Amino acid sequence: MPTTKSADRPLQIGLIGFGCVGQGLYDILEKLPELNAHIRRIAVKNPTKARPLPHDRFDFHADDLLQDPELDILVEVIDDPTEAFRLVSTALRQGRRIVTANKAMVARHLTELVALQREFGGTLLYEAAVCGSIPIVRTLDAYFSHEPLESVSGIFNGSSNYVLSRMTEEGSDYTPALAEAQALGFAETDPTLDMAAFDPRSKATILAAHAYGLLLEPEQVLNLGIENVTAQDIRYAAALGQKIKVVASLQKLPDGRVTAFVTPQFVAATAPLYTVEREFNGVVLEATYAGTQFLSGCGAGGHPTGSAVLADLVALRAGLRYSYAKLTTTEKSTYTTDLEVEVYVRRPDEDASNLLTFSTISQDNPAEGYAVGYVSLAQLLRHRDALRRSGTFVARTGKIRLLQAKANTISETAALTV
Ligand SMILES: NC(=O)c1ccc[n+]([C@@H]2O[C@H](COP(=O)([O-])OP(=O)(O)OC[C@H]3O[C@@H](n4cnc5c(N)ncnc54)[C@H](OP(=O)(O)O)[C@@H]3O)[C@@H](O)[C@H]2O)c1
Structure with missing residues (x-):
């Protein structure tokens, strides 16, 4: 050598x-x-x-x-x-x-x-592999190597965020917003990896190793995209004072286990991610002792991504390696998808099959074609492709609840701060 x-x-x-x-x-x-x-x-x-x-x-x-x-x-x-x-x-x-x-x-x-x-x-x-110019891998791996994290969540894909921003600004539908993003070079000719949230799922999978010491297969993480979002959904969110964003979440649950998913989510005006627009990315860390941190920056492009590669080159010259500290700790995290998430579900028309069974429903509006309630994460994982094919749009509200294995009773309700 x-x-x-x-x-x-x-x-x-x-x-x-x-x-x-x-x-x-x-x-x-x-x-x-x-x-x-x-x-x-x-x-x-x-x-x-x-x-x-x-x-x-x-x-x-x-x-x-x-x-x-x-x-x-x-x-x-x-x-x-x-x-x-x-x-x-x-x-x-x-x-x-x-x-x-x-x-x-x-x-x-x-x-x-x-x-x-x-x-x-x-x-x-591989800093450039996650959120372009935002130094999130090294922040988790080095700075937070020994501090427990409550959650790591963010907007990890600039292309889908651009489409949602334009739909929100213009009141337009998905197809023209996507065409504009493609014409400006913010979305690929085949937009599936970005719009169906495969790309941010890869990034969430990588961060799970550094944030929680979890080596996950990408398929273990739910990814729901925005291909079926309409102006109606954006208006619904706006009426609540919120925006729809594709949010990747890694979250420690009240019982200490960790879950992960990447889905459209309603984001409140008070949340840091509300301000992340167009091709930008943002990450919110909730560390147990440091509290909340928010990083935002350009998630793609030659110079921003080149800058992250450069930072790695300089770090390698200085002898840096990732510590993977949370992979080697004795207190291993356990991954689970055994929980319920609250979702807004809108079917394209009355005839579209209802693929999800709600355990509780808080809103049911057949005239507008939507309902809000809790469904199991396992169902969403199982029906991901069928939901996409059927034209159904699903967005999380941010609330989750944990099922206790023994009694199958609901133990906690937690709202994720993004
Ligand atoms: N673009 C971004 O903003 C961005 C952001 C974050 C991460 N990334 C990641 O960075 C990587 C590169 O993305 P990019 O956008 O720079 O791609 P790109 O513009 O499509 O360029 C790809 C380059 O790879 C070369 N190449 C392909 N197969 C090769 C092989 N077998 N041997 C040698 N060279 C080969 C191509 O050669 P030719 O020139 O001969 O075709 C081309 O120069 C991807 O993994 C992407 O996911 C990209």
Whole structure:
């Protein structure tokens, strides 16, 4: 691996991927020569694509960078999660230091990535994978490594937040708001990962490891999206003085277990996330002793995401590794979906099948097609895809209640502060 180097030698970086994030990082490093960090080699995929740098600046086989002992640190910012995992896991097996921005890959393989670092001594950092420029992974991993957290919740996806902001501002429906977001580059041509909340679910899965020491499979976390939201739903929220946001929540329950979900949620005007608009992201931490913290910032884009990659590069140079302190503590958290959440459910028409059984209903408005009441989280997980297909829109009110296993009685009601 890397040979002996003099202390003042520039950091030699191997960059894999030169799209939005790769070019953002490149541009920042060009503007900050005082960092003494040099992108020595760049690997991309397509040899015929037009590039903003001379052709001889590029490699077309990322594996060549993995084999180059002169490279001190690798940065993986490609758009293919399967190939990203192959490259990152190979680098870790070589004991290398590597940075990634690929949330889907990290969320899917976190258990293995942690094990590879322990076995081979390499280091992986991934701040850019969660909420772009917001330094949430390191805040949880380092600063709150030993403090219990009551909750970590936030708006983790700028594309869906942009659509909801525009619907709220304009009183418009979902389709034109999405088309505008796509035209402005805030949403992908295939918007499913963002609008159906798969992307923020990956981020919530990653944060669960650092906040609670939970290594979850993404499928264990409910993700409900906004593809079926209408102007009627936005008006309903506004009449209550609230907004609809897609909120990812990790929450410690009154019995000490931890739950997680990513769903549309009604957010009150007094809550920090109410102010997070358009492509911005926001995270609210409730720490047991520190109290409430709120971070907001740009969740995507070349420079904001490049900035997070840069922070990881500088941290790696200084020898930082994630502590994963809550993975190693003796007081392990237990994950549960055994609870009820209060939801607003609106079916597209009377004929749409009623997929959810309420345990209690507080509002029933057949004329407007909606009801509000408690349903089990297990039902929502089971019927996620069918709800989406049927055109049903579901949003949480923020209230949850815990079922006690023995008596099956309701023990607590908790409102989540977002
Ligand atoms: N864009 C954002 O704002 C943002 C924010 C946070 C995280 N991320 C994450 O960052 C990563 C990169 O996103 P992006 O938006 O920069 O993607 P992008 O603009 O689509 O660029 C992807 C780059 O990866 C290269 N690539 C693909 N497969 C490759 C392979 N096998 N070997 C070498 N290079 C390969 C492509 O090569 P060609 O140029 O030859 O096509 C391209 O340069 C993704 O994991 C994404 O989820 C992005």
